[in-house]
Amino acid sequence: MARKGLFTIPLLGWFIKHFAVPIDREKTRTSTIKSAVRRLNNGELLIIFPEGRRSETGELQKGKRGVGMIAGLSKAIVVPALISGSDRALPVGARWLRRARISIVFDNPLSPSTLYVDKNSSNEEITRKIMRSIGKIKNRHADNCS
Numbered sequence: 843m844a845r846k847g848l849f850t851i852p853l854l855g856w857f858i859k860h861f862a863v864p865i866d867r868e869k870t871r872t873s874t875i876k877s878a879v880r881r882l883n884n885g886e887l888l889i890i891f892p893e894g895r896r897s898e899t900g901e902l903q904k905g906k907r908g909v910g911m912i913a914g915l916s917k918a919i920v921v922p923a924l925i926s927g928s929d930r931a932l933p934v935g936a937r938w939l940r941r942a943r944i945s946i947v948f949d950n951p952l953s954p955s956t957l958y959v960d961k962n963s964s965n966e967e968i969t970r971k972i973m974r975s976i977g978k979i980k981n982r983h984a985d986n987c988s
């Protein structure tokens with residue numbers, strides 16, 4: 843899933859069109875959520891950036907509730923991951939990539955029984971659990987991801 847503006851960037855846009863679903867961050871459509879859930883239920887993989895954008899400071903931001911909604915509706919296993927260094931490689935607003943070390947650290951999968959304690963688990967609660975897991979990765983690997 844990628845914000846729709848990325849699809850218009852020369853070269854990068856061509857690549858993204860082949861591998862991503864456009865997201866309108868200003869006006870989320872139910873069809874986008876349904877499409878994501880359908881893909882997961884069909885056994886496809888889906889990469890979601892729960893914060894919705896790169897961090898300007900490298901610190902974790904609050905996760906968007908859409909990630910919890912998609913996870914909750916699909917009952918999919920979630921593999922938390924932390925991408926560190928992208929704030930230095932391509933700062934928000936920058937026009938060119940900079941040379942920087944980028945690290946990606948994956949954690950153990952979160953099973954549906956961990957995320958969806960009961961049928962009343964809210965999208966926000968599921969999102970918070972996912973973000974807490976990513977925060978734990980960040981704390982464990984602070985020295986390696988800076």
